[in-house]
Amino acid sequence: MPSPAASLAEHAPCRELERLARWTTLRIGGPAELFFEPRRPEELAAVLDALEQRNLPWRILGGGANTLAPDGGVRGAVLHTGMLRRAFREGNRLRLWPGVTLPALVRGAAAHGLGGVERLVGVPGHVGGGIAMNAGSAEWGLWDQVLEVSLWDPRAAGARIVRRTRAEVQPRYRDGNLRGAVVLEALLELQPESPRTLRARMEEHLRRKNATQPVTLSSAGCAFKNPPGDSAGRLIDAAGLKGARAGGAAVSELHGNFIVNAGGASAADVRALLERMEGTVQEKFGVRLERELVVWPEPLGGTIGAC
Numbered sequence: 397m398p399s400p401a402a403s404l405a406e407h408a409p410c411r412e413l414e415r416l417a418r419w420t421t422l423r424i425g426g427p428a429e430l431f432f433e434p435r436r437p438e439e440l441a442a443v444l445d446a447l448e449q450r451n452l453p454w455r456i457l458g459g460g461a462n463t464l465a466p467d468g469g470v471r472g473a474v475l476h477t478g479m480l481r482r483a484f485r486e487g488n489r490l491r492l493w494p495g496v497t498l499p500a501l502v503r504g505a506a507a508h509g510l511g512g513v514e515r516l517v518g519v520p521g522h523v524g525g526g527i528a529m530n531a532g533s534a535e536w537g538l539w540d541q542v543l544e545v546s547l548w549d550p551r552a553a554g555a556r557i558v559r560r561t562r563a564e565v566q567p568r569y570r571d572g573n574l575r576g577a578v579v580l581e582a583l584l585e586l587q588p589e590s591p592r593t594l595r596a597r598m599e600e601h602l603r604r605k606n607a608t609q610p611v612t613l614s615s616a617g618c619a620f621k622n623p624p625g626d627s628a629g630r631l632i633d634a635a636g637l638k639g640a641r642a643g644g645a646a647v648s649e650l651h652g653n654f655i656v657n658a659g660g661a662s663a664a665d666v667r668a669l670l671e672r673m674e675g676t677v678q679e680k681f682g683v684r685l686e687r688e689l690v691v692w693p694e695p696l697g698g699t700i701g702a703c
């Protein structure tokens with residue numbers, strides 16, 4: 397008897413039991429039962445439709461630069477945006493597929509004399525993940541440049557593909573507010589500027605980042621969002637947690653808000669360290685830290701079938 401997932405690979409290339417550690421910047425994560433790499437936004441939407449129709453669990457993964465993948469892997473499908481890398485220029489606007497990498501966006505925009513995204517220099521990940529996280533700095537996020545997105549939205553009535561403007565989505569600090577929708581395409585509005593000015597600004601941002609962040613170690617960026625009027629890194633540092641360890645996971649000595657994989661870390665190690673950081677900061681300062689790192693839960697068992 398064919399498995400219920402037998403024809404899913406008709407929609408997009410699919411592999412079985414793909415180790416997620418290969419696809420996350422923390423280098424952590426067990427196997428995804430099914431791992432799809434759609435080549436066009438329509439393929440991504442078609443796989444999502446097929447998975448929903450069959451009531452199968454799925455998750456979407458960009459550059460894995462803000463995600464803790466579980467040691468036990470993912471029961472169900474992971475849709476990776478790595479093959480969705482096309483970008484189209486329309487005057488001062490860029491139309492981007494979700495797998496365009498943030499470094500390629502920053503470099504490409506500067507080379508074309510388009511400013512607005514240079515604060516993302518040194519930030520790994522994909523455009524879809526950047527929009528989901530509203531990646532950026534304390535005072536700026538990628539959504540500040542987004543005019544509209546095309547989303548696959550399981551909550552939309554009728555056809556699930558919808559266009560949404562920034563005003564409709566209402567993104568917040570480090571939260572694209574997508575509420576389960578998937579970015580298929582994004583339209584960014586940038587400002588013409590000289591490539592030389594942009595490069596100088598990028599170098600300045602990069603110098604600052606390289607001096608303050610553990611950029612040569614495996615991490616997933618900031619573990620926590622900054623609480624209003626304060627900095628999570630400052631609180632973690634003041635709580636005496638720099639260098640604290642749980643198994644192979646450690647709080648960076650350079651930046652208190654970065655957890656690094658100091659060698660052989662598991663997702664369980666990272667979760668234990670996150671809990672210790674939350675508990676200590678709450679106890680010492682009465683501040684409840686909110687996680688920025690997206691923590692996928694450990695699977696409960698079972699299987700959904702094959703590609």
Ligand SMILES: Cc1cc2nc3c(=O)[nH]c(=O)nc-3n(C[C@H](O)[C@H](O)[C@H](O)COP(=O)(O)OP(=O)(O)OC[C@H]3O[C@@H](n4cnc5c(N)ncnc54)[C@H](O)[C@@H]3O)c2cc1C
Nearest residue numbers: 458459460461462463521522524525526528531532579617
């Ligand atoms: C060294 C380092 C420095 C960093 N510096 C910064 C920084 O300065 N500022 C900052 O904001 N972040 C920073 N980060 C974190 C990270 O780079 C950003 O959050 C980035 O936007 C993550 O993108 P991604 O594609 O890797 O997302 P993933 O980790 O792949 O995914 C993150 C979330 O987005 C969802 N998602 C992914 N793709 C889509 C899609 N197409 N549609 C809908 N949802 C999707 C995922 O399901 C997940 O919930 C840093 C990380 C590292 C390792």
